[in-house]
Structure formats: C-alpha cells, structure tokens
Amino acid sequence: MEDRDHKKIGPELELFYIDPVVGKGLPMYLPKGTIIKRELEKFVIEEETKRGYLHVETPDLAKLELYEKSGHYPHYKDSMYAPIEIDDERFMLRPMTCPHHFQLFLSRPHSYREAPMRIAELSQLYRYEQSGELMGLIRTRSFCLADAHIICTSEEQAMEEITGALDLIEYANSVFGLKLGVDYRYRLSLGDRSNTEKYYKNDAAWEKGEELLREVMQKRGCEFEEAKDEAAFYGPKIDVQMKNVNGKEDTAFTVQYDFCMPDRFDLTYIGEDGKAKRAFVVHRSSIGSLGRTMAFLIEKYAGAFPTWLSPVQAKVIPIADTHQPFAKEVLQSLKDAGIRAEMDESSETLGKKIREAKTHKVPYLLVIGDQEVASSTATLEGREGKIGALSVADIVEKLTTEIKNRA
Ligand SMILES: [Zn+2]
Structure with missing residues (x-):
C-alpha cells in the first residue's frame, strides 16, 4: 500500500511539498505538481464552459458581515480562522464561496430567462482542521475548490440541475478512469430535525428537499447509501465518496440543495409576469478540491498518470x-x-x-x-x-x- 500513498510518492515524484516553516496543512505545489493542477483546471473550465457555466472570480477575503448574513458565522465558526482587523473592520478568510456568489448575483436584477444561472469559480478556501486530521493533499487548511452555485426558478429546475451536475461528475470521473461502485460511491446525506443548532430550522423544507434528492438518485438507477446527520446546515446533499489507499473515506465531490440561502440573501428573479420571485439554489463541486482529487489520482495511478x-x-x-x-x-x-x-x-x-x-x-x-x-x-x-x-x-x-x- 505504501508505494501508492500520495503522501510518500507525491514528494518523491516532486509533485508537492509540505514545509513546517510554511505551516501544517498548507501544501506547496512543485513545478510538476503544478502542471497536473493546471491540467485539472483547464479540463474543468473547458468542460463547465461547454455545459453553460459562467466562470467568475471573487476575493479570498471578505467582511465578517457577509458570513453573518449567510449564517456560516456562527454555524461554521469552528472551521473558520479568526477575524483579521483592517481599518476598524473585521475580515474573514473564506471557508466557502457561496456568500460571495450570492452577493455577486445581487449586483443587478435577473430575468427568469437567465435561469438556470450557473456561477462557477476555482476558489481558494481556508478551513481550520485539527492537526491530527491533516492528511497530505486530502485534508488541508487551504485548498482550491471547483465550486459553483446554480440559481434556479423552480424546484423542478433545481432537480434538473442536480442531475446535470451529477452527469458532469460522472463524466469527469470517467475521464479520470474512476468507476462507480469501484472507485467511488454515492451517499445521500440527510439532516437531523432534532438538531436545530446544527441545521437550519424548517422541517417541511427538509422533508421535501430530502425526498426530492432521493427521487433524483432513484431515477439515476444507481446504488446509494443514506446517511443521517451528514447534511450541510442549509440543506441535504448528494456526496460522492472516495477511499484513499489506507481505506479512509472522504467526500470527493458534492451536490447540495439549498432552501435556506435564497431567503437569507433575498435571491429573486423577475418572473414572466414582471414580479420578483424567490429563487432556488444548488451548490455543487464538479471535480472537488483539486488537491484532494490529485491525491486520489496519484494513489490510483501510483504516479503513472494518463x-x-x-x-x-x-x-x-x-x-x-x-x-x-x-x-x-x-x-x-x-x-x-x-x-x-x-x-x-x-x-x-x-x-x-x-x-x-x-x-x-x-x-x-x-x-x-x-x-x-x-x-x-x-x-x-x-x-x-x-x-x-x-x-x-x-x-x-x-x-x-x-x-x-x-x-
Ligand atoms: Zn456553496
């Protein structure tokens, strides 16, 4: 097993290096590793552009106020770094792209004709992970996520977009040579109605959202496992789970249905009747964290990449x-x-x-x-x-x- 472990062969093949002087969980990509990372970036941008995604760029840093608006603060506080004070204002290193994309969507009114609007970004994110949890490129304190938020006009449109996102994930996996049932599996991650601290409170919306995702998976006709208490705080999700060489499983890619953020950010579109209507949101990562995906590929190919x-x-x-x-x-x-x-x-x-x-x-x-x-x-x-x-x-x-x- 050890000769496939990306933590061992990654540095040997001069792909990446983690230096305690720079910091734990903060990998540096060496020239050869950067070539692979750039190829993954080119691939995902090319494929997403073909599928109607609009790539944007938003800052790695934003005012604390933005994360209070989204609810990531305090819900997600334990995974965020302490605020940075600049000119009497408090800023946060972003753990998520969502609030940035929602605020960007609000830059002007949108017509129903623009929906589904697929806003994508290769986002650098920063999350606190305990020292003991850090693992090579799989679990780090900073990583680049192939992220997107899809603004939809209806639940039906959101379900179509979730199906489209899963199609993209399966396509990318096929290009990587990864097989469903062998290299990865699906997990339907559900909330917990009794835990109102961890999850946004709206029982009816949770029931409905979970049922809709279950239907999407049943329609695909592939096997999936249901896991309670694994959802995002704003809604249920479909996770693509992969195991590393040592058998530890992580979420590689994810597609999430969100019935919470549209209210918090007042995300609306102008309907056919000229009136503002509440939007529906899908969060998804296509090829996940580029570092984590690279780790799975290093281990799959033992360094002998396509x-x-x-x-x-x-x-x-x-x-x-x-x-x-x-x-x-x-x-x-x-x-x-x-x-x-x-x-x-x-x-x-x-x-x-x-x-x-x-x-x-x-x-x-x-x-x-x-x-x-x-x-x-x-x-x-x-x-x-x-x-x-x-x-x-x-x-x-x-x-x-x-x-x-x-x-
Ligand atoms: Zn998101």
Missing part, C-alpha cells in the same frame, strides 16, 4: 552523444506541438537511461540511434512496451491526439 496529466509526456533518449543533434531536433518538434518533452543528455548506458525515465513514470520514450538518425525516425516505447520506429510527424500526431482526447 499522458494528458503527466508532467513529462515524452523523453527523447539518444543512445550515444553522436545521436544528440538529431535527438535535439526531435525534442524541438515535440515541444513545438505542445508536448511536454525532455531529453536525456547524460552519458549513461541506454539501459540506465530507460530505467531512469521509467522510474519517473514518463509515458513515452523515443529512442534514437544510428538507424533512427539514418531514417529520420525514432523508436517509440509506451508503458505497454515497444511500439516501433515511427516518423517524428507520426509520433507527434499519435501523442497530440491522445492528449487532446484525454485518453
């Missing part, structure tokens, strides 16, 4: 120094095509160069010797073994197609 996510996608290996000039041309062709490629310029033996590239889990090796120089080819080797001598144009074509399709 080509599109690999920090180095191809390694050019000249057999001897005399093959270096042509190898450099090949390297340049790969780079010009946007492929992340490196060349081994050491004077080690071929066997050692190949072992070195394989240790770093590089998906493709291009070996260049006398024959390859004479025929202007490279001998391509993938993770499954030798593919053969191909022209550089063919190799570029093969790799770019695989990367573009996130195969």
Whole structure:
C-alpha cells in the first residue's frame, strides 16, 4: 500500500511539498505538481464552459458581515480562522464561496430567462482542521475548490440541475478512469430535525428537499447509501465518496440543495409576469478540491498518470552523444506541438537511461540511434512496451491526439 500513498510518492515524484516553516496543512505545489493542477483546471473550465457555466472570480477575503448574513458565522465558526482587523473592520478568510456568489448575483436584477444561472469559480478556501486530521493533499487548511452555485426558478429546475451536475461528475470521473461502485460511491446525506443548532430550522423544507434528492438518485438507477446527520446546515446533499489507499473515506465531490440561502440573501428573479420571485439554489463541486482529487489520482495511478496529466509526456533518449543533434531536433518538434518533452543528455548506458525515465513514470520514450538518425525516425516505447520506429510527424500526431482526447 505504501508505494501508492500520495503522501510518500507525491514528494518523491516532486509533485508537492509540505514545509513546517510554511505551516501544517498548507501544501506547496512543485513545478510538476503544478502542471497536473493546471491540467485539472483547464479540463474543468473547458468542460463547465461547454455545459453553460459562467466562470467568475471573487476575493479570498471578505467582511465578517457577509458570513453573518449567510449564517456560516456562527454555524461554521469552528472551521473558520479568526477575524483579521483592517481599518476598524473585521475580515474573514473564506471557508466557502457561496456568500460571495450570492452577493455577486445581487449586483443587478435577473430575468427568469437567465435561469438556470450557473456561477462557477476555482476558489481558494481556508478551513481550520485539527492537526491530527491533516492528511497530505486530502485534508488541508487551504485548498482550491471547483465550486459553483446554480440559481434556479423552480424546484423542478433545481432537480434538473442536480442531475446535470451529477452527469458532469460522472463524466469527469470517467475521464479520470474512476468507476462507480469501484472507485467511488454515492451517499445521500440527510439532516437531523432534532438538531436545530446544527441545521437550519424548517422541517417541511427538509422533508421535501430530502425526498426530492432521493427521487433524483432513484431515477439515476444507481446504488446509494443514506446517511443521517451528514447534511450541510442549509440543506441535504448528494456526496460522492472516495477511499484513499489506507481505506479512509472522504467526500470527493458534492451536490447540495439549498432552501435556506435564497431567503437569507433575498435571491429573486423577475418572473414572466414582471414580479420578483424567490429563487432556488444548488451548490455543487464538479471535480472537488483539486488537491484532494490529485491525491486520489496519484494513489490510483501510483504516479503513472494518463499522458494528458503527466508532467513529462515524452523523453527523447539518444543512445550515444553522436545521436544528440538529431535527438535535439526531435525534442524541438515535440515541444513545438505542445508536448511536454525532455531529453536525456547524460552519458549513461541506454539501459540506465530507460530505467531512469521509467522510474519517473514518463509515458513515452523515443529512442534514437544510428538507424533512427539514418531514417529520420525514432523508436517509440509506451508503458505497454515497444511500439516501433515511427516518423517524428507520426509520433507527434499519435501523442497530440491522445492528449487532446484525454485518453
Ligand atoms: Zn456553496
């Protein structure tokens, strides 16, 4: 198990590093880890944009007043950092994006024609976690969440959006190679009517909300477990649960139905009759916390990522120094095509160069010797073994197609 543990192989593969001088639970992404993070960001922005999400950016910091308005303060106080005083005003590092997005929605009136309005952001969030709970990239004190809030005109529209959000999650998981029932499972997280301190009080709304989510799950026809007392304080949710290598389960992605915030923020839209009507809200994360998702992927692939996510996608290996000039041309062709490629310029033996590239889990090796120089080819080797001598144009074509399709 240990050779898959992201806490161990993450630093070995130079993906991330946690330094006590910077702080516990505050990971730093090294250049290779940042490449993976950027690929995840590009993927989610591209996919969400296709599905009608509008990406925005809001600040990591806001006045305490905003979290009092949302009710996160005091409900969520224990997970928030202490207020920061600036010019006699108190500010909080944000633990959630919701209040920011609701306030942004209020910047102007909205027509029913704009709904469902899908406001998305890659948000940096800050939550207090006890030292003992901190774990690599899975449980941290700061992380980037692929977050969104969908403003709807009706319960029906909200349920359609919840279904759409689950479709997006399942699509993303399929791209990551994660399978329902094997790598992840669904949990319907319910409230607790008797706990009015933890949950917003409105029994009828809870009953209805929980029943609606249950129906959404039953319609999907996939298995799910129900868990009491796991909801958000503002409503029930559908969680996508994943286990790490050590068997500990965490919520990777979540879709939540909210019947509380629209009242608190007075979120309305102008209906067909010209009158203001109360909106319905869905909170959802598509690929969750990018760090947490990266941790699951490191453990799933033991560092041998699919080509599109690999920090180095191809390694050019000249057999001897005399093959270096042509190898450099090949390297340049790969780079010009946007492929992340490196060349081994050491004077080690071929066997050692190949072992070195394989240790770093590089998906493709291009070996260049006398024959390859004479025929202007490279001998391509993938993770499954030798593919053969191909022209550089063919190799570029093969790799770019695989990367573009996130195969
Ligand atoms: Zn939210």
